[in-house]
Amino acid sequence: MQPQPLDLLHLGRERVIGSYLLETPEGPALFDCGPATCVPVLKGRLRERGLELHDVRHLLLSHIHLDHAGAAGVLVRDHPELQVHVSPVGAPHLIDPGRLEQSARRLYGDEFDTLWGELAPVPQENVRETSDRVLGLECFPSPGHASHHVCYVDGDRTLYAGDAAGVRIQPSRFVLPPTPPPEFDLEVWESTLDELERRDPARLALIHFGVAEDPGAHLAELRRRLRAWTALVGDGASEEEFEASATEELGEDAPPYEQAMPLWQSYAGLARYWEKRRTRA
Known part of the structure; x- marks a missing residue:
């Protein structure tokens, strides 16, 4: 089946930030998740496909920039069994996103909260460092x-x-x-x-x-x-x-x-x- 993006409607605009739903041997997985501001839309897109967030077993991240991974901590807080796959270099910044948030707030200023929303930590036990094969x-x-x-x-x-x-x-x-x-x-x-x-x-x-x-x-x-x-x-x-x-x-x-x-x-x-x-x- 050909992949189709889940349009996360960032700031209400179509076709800016997406996510992908994958079938894996361990159940449904998401590739990237967008920022926390898009979580309600992401959950709605999953429901359109007959799924709730709690049905998704894994989140595969490309990198930790906020438009790709900003929602990870919020999603894990809502779904504590979600496993988050990220590169070994990126993993510490998911577990403790303080430096990442500080840097992003310097870059975006007053627009940070509107663009990205909350940047919550991912518990260490939910983080899986990537290797050459993932799911x-x-x-x-x-x-x-x-x-x-x-x-x-x-x-x-x-x-x-x-x-x-x-x-x-x-x-x-x-x-x-x-x-x-x-x-x-x-x-x-x-x-x-x-x-x-x-x-x-x-x-x-x-x-x-x-x-x-x-x-x-x-x-x-x-x-x-x-x-x-x-x-x-x-x-x-x-x-x-x-x-x-x-x-x-x-x-x-x-x-x-x-x-x-x-x-x-x-x-x-x-x-x-x-x-x-x-x-x-």
């Missing part, structure tokens, strides 16, 4: 967007990509590189794209948003734009110039992309990347 799926590191990012591949060659395959608000064909600070790294991400291509997926399940049935063309477009945007900022483009260029590229597709990955954040991550490179030089 029958292949799992592998996929850094570049974030150092702790992992992807999953099922037996039908669906690659559950998190942010490693970029942002593409279907049916748009525009593939946007999400490059937030502080961990974006072009060379590392290019190596991850090599890994994604080597696995020859049949499709890409994107959190932002939908299933891409043309993975080869999609990944090639992501690689091209990653290089172009990194070079633009490296050549001295200001934040205003970068945002103007990206907005012109996006055209009428801009609003949902801006909500899924604000361009000011992309610029900040690209600028931080170049700052670190120049410091090392």
Whole structure:
């Protein structure tokens, strides 16, 4: 059965943040869960499929950014038997999200609570560190967007990509590189794209948003734009110039992309990347 995203209607807008329901040998599982502000909608989407939250046995996380994993602690509090799978690097930040929340509040300011809601801890006994196999799926590191990012591949060659395959608000064909600070790294991400291509997926399940049935063309477009945007900022483009260029590229597709990955954040991550490179030089 082809995967279909559960639209979490972030801030009431369609096709910005999704989640995926998977069947595993140990019962239903979710891939990513969105932020706490989307929990009521997530529960409603499960009911549309004949399930309650308590029927879901496992939560597979790509990484711990709030648009992908922010609701994890709230879900476990409501469903204490839920097992949360996350990379070994990300696990401590689920158990104690204090530093993560502090960093995010600095970034988002007064908008934090409206965007993301509560960031609750996940009890240590509910956290399962990922290895190369998780519930029958292949799992592998996929850094570049974030150092702790992992992807999953099922037996039908669906690659559950998190942010490693970029942002593409279907049916748009525009593939946007999400490059937030502080961990974006072009060379590392290019190596991850090599890994994604080597696995020859049949499709890409994107959190932002939908299933891409043309993975080869999609990944090639992501690689091209990653290089172009990194070079633009490296050549001295200001934040205003970068945002103007990206907005012109996006055209009428801009609003949902801006909500899924604000361009000011992309610029900040690209600028931080170049700052670190120049410091090392």
